[in-house]
Amino acid sequence: MWSAGRGGAARPVLLGLLLALLVPGGGAAKTGAELVTCGSVLKLLNTHHRVRLHSHDIKYGSGSGQQSVTGVEASDDANSYWRIRGGSEGGCPRGSPVRCGQAVRLTHVLTGKNLHTHHFPSPLSNNQEVSAFGEDGQGDDLDLWTVRCSGQHWEREAAVRFQHVGTSVFLSVTGEQYGSPIRGQHEVHGMPSANTHNTWKAMEGIFIKPSVEPSAGHDEL
């Protein structure tokens, strides 16, 4: 079929090129095990300040007076676990990989309240207060956060941003620390612009592997 002789060196190169074109996605094949899926429980690390998103049964002394959300340095605190859920009931079935641009809710595992923000000033830096709100996972429309990342899906290794759907601020830490009774914990607040203070990475957790069946594909943006 191929004529022998001339072009002997070029042939394997051409074949290689042809194969590379045929392979879809060209090598960036994801095993699927590295994607964050709905139903997973995880800790989020602010990559710049090295603190984990955290909440506890302590209310803000100012602003809304709701349950406070902070950043902690410890890696073994069970109060740093958050559960990823879709924006509405049944909107993101267990095991569906979270898409970049999808709206999710982050529910604090130990208190059942959702990550929330609203037009109240934060106590230390006067940015926008971020609180934990709701009962048993049921809050309101201000619990929705859009996952901002590059590519198609939220990958566990990636640094992503969380942009609030209602007020457009980004979940951020800028280094201010509280005194007693939560000495050493950092303030978490909302900031209007995307910068190095608002990238977060999934760390410890219980990650549900992506399910084999195609997701129901409910778009709830």
Next chain:
Amino acid sequence: MAPQNLSTFCLLLLYLIGAVIAGRDFYKILGVPRSASIKDIKKAYRKLALQLHPDRNPDDPQAQEKFQDLGAAYEVLSDSEKRKQYDTYGEEGLKDGHQSSHGDIFSHFFGDFGFMFGGTPRQQDRNIPRGSDIIVDLEVTLEEVYAGNFVEVVRNKPVARQAPGKRKCNCRQEMRTTQLGPGRFQMTQEVVCDECPNVKLVNEERTLEVEIEPGVRDGMEYPFIGEGEPHVDGEPGDLRFRIKVVKHPIFERRGDDLYTNVTISLVESLVGFEMDITHLDGHKVHISRDKITRPGAKLWKKGEGLPNFDNNNIKGSLIITFDVDFPKEQLTEEVREGIKQLLKQGSVQKVYNGLQGY
């Protein structure tokens, strides 16, 4: 004729010798057919591992060996590559030999500390501090409650590992008495610590298999011992998956029974009909009516509900409630006359108190 018999005999002999040399029959060890799905294999392993664990069979000298066989069988049959090799060449045909310790496989299903038999010794020693437990809600569909399933989960957790140097541990407040002068003492509070080997937290990852058993009920928990949060001075807590059954668009669960509704047309309600309802695993439930079906009529289908958690062979019932779709537009004069003629009913118009059950 003689050479044929001889060759068959030789073949049979070779086969038998081959079967003996070829090694263990993994399918028989797990008790599954050769066509078993991965789900069946996981289910069989989990059930047998609990039964055959050496801690559970202290009087059986072969317990360790049986348990090892079980682990080897699962390791091969749960991996599609190895299973293919095994199916073609037998145990001898497995190239790289099974190296992974059986402890690893067992902990996929039950957690780091495995399953403590004989009265959970963990709880007895209250002096050892424990890390926090984590409870994860696991959403489960009715299809999974009907047929069972396995959910694979990656657990990434901080683990306490030895590090060079020492650290302060078991810090506590103690009262110290100091003498200020003859007969005068002062009591002060002091923080006193012990010295312990240094420990640092390192993130480690492993895969866990959570079984959704058929008939599982809302709120039931599946624990993985030792997979919770670590404690630098003690033991890690546990990870528990709590089942949360989600609502289904067609079926409603009440215990082991399933409820569903069907709307039929006015004609069907009067003259009868046939239909199929697709069940949770895809099989069809056939309904055939030739009598009149009133609105609110209930049909009981025994054995078409959910399997009972304690005995999967017993199933609840499927209860179907019918409602009738009345025509939406007004009927023409012609149709009205026709109906009066066909049904030949007189006027009824009985007035009564419907709320007191007369």
